[in-house]
Amino acid sequence: QEALSRSGLFMLEPYDPGKIPVVLVHGLLSTPLTWMDMYNDLRSFREIRDRYQFWFYLYPTGQPFWITAAQLRQSLADLQGNLDPAGSNEQLQKKVLIGHSMGGLISLMQTMESGDDFWQVLSDKPYQDLQGPELARQQLAATVFFSPNRSVQRVITLATPFHGSRFANDYTRWLGQRLIELPSGLRSTAEQLIEDNPGFFRDTRLLTTSTSIDALAPGAPIFTALDRAGLAPWVHYHNIKGVSPASSLVGKFSEAGDGVVGLDSSHCSFAESEITVQSEHVSIHRTSTTILEVRRILLLPDQQRMDSVR
Secondary structure, eight states, X not given: OHHHHTOEEEESSOOOTTSEEEEEEOOTTXXXXXXXXXXXXXXXXXXXXXXXXXEEEEOOTTSOHHHHHHHHHHHHHHHHHHHOTTOOOXXXXXXXXXXXXXXXXXXXXXXXXXXXXXXXXXXXXXXXXOOSOHHHHHHHHHHHOOOOOTTEEEEEEESOOTTOOTTSOHHHHHHHHHHOOOOHHHHHHHHXXXXXXXXXXXXXXXXXXXXXXXXXXTTOHHXXXXXXXXXXXXXXXXXXXXXXXXXXXXHHHSOSBXXXXXXXXXXXXXXXXXXXXXXXXXXXXXXXXXXXXXXXHHTSOOOOOOOSOO
């Protein structure tokens, strides 16, 4: 509950209307402090300092990532409304999101058209038939019905489990359910809707006890919905995946990948660029190869924007 109260977008410097925001989204069991190496290195380049400002998103990592995605969606909309209510600042329409691990999924979901795919993970009945308090219905709707953020131009994903992670096994999921407590507001909303709609949901655990570790399990229904969701055609996607050195302990005893996310899962089929770096999962965003690739991407020229969702 305390983590939820401290979540949100943070800036280390005053807002500059002349610079493009880069939003850094951390991963599971992490905080914005994990970005300091990349932040300091990128800002050492004058062309980056002159063009970009950096924002950090903090969130409670124990909750399912689709809930965090909805909260980030609202935080970005609120900040956009406060900084540029008329929508006239071109720099704010060119936001870049950079997400590490689970943060990559949260960032990706800012640029998707949900359709009914995410709702059908929860229920095969029409949303219009859902009974309950209007506020509870609206909170649930915000997590499963959404459109791409038109102010986001690029998304860079790092060591992101596009199809889940074998780290989310039976033991870690069991442990997570005992160590991670969902915010009381989320639990009470879910319990109210379940009580008001007996037999309405496919699996009530998706609403009440699912943690971020449960959500990342390979084969989880959410990944089918992610695969089906439409992508905003004006957004440019870039991906960086890691592979643990064969000589390392992780490299010797884990599947091909970064020790947490396998290479197949970290591959992004729709990325305009994708590289593989020698790095373990927890340090990929701090390696020089990754930072230089992010710098290269940030210095790409602006490309023509398309205005329809495919």
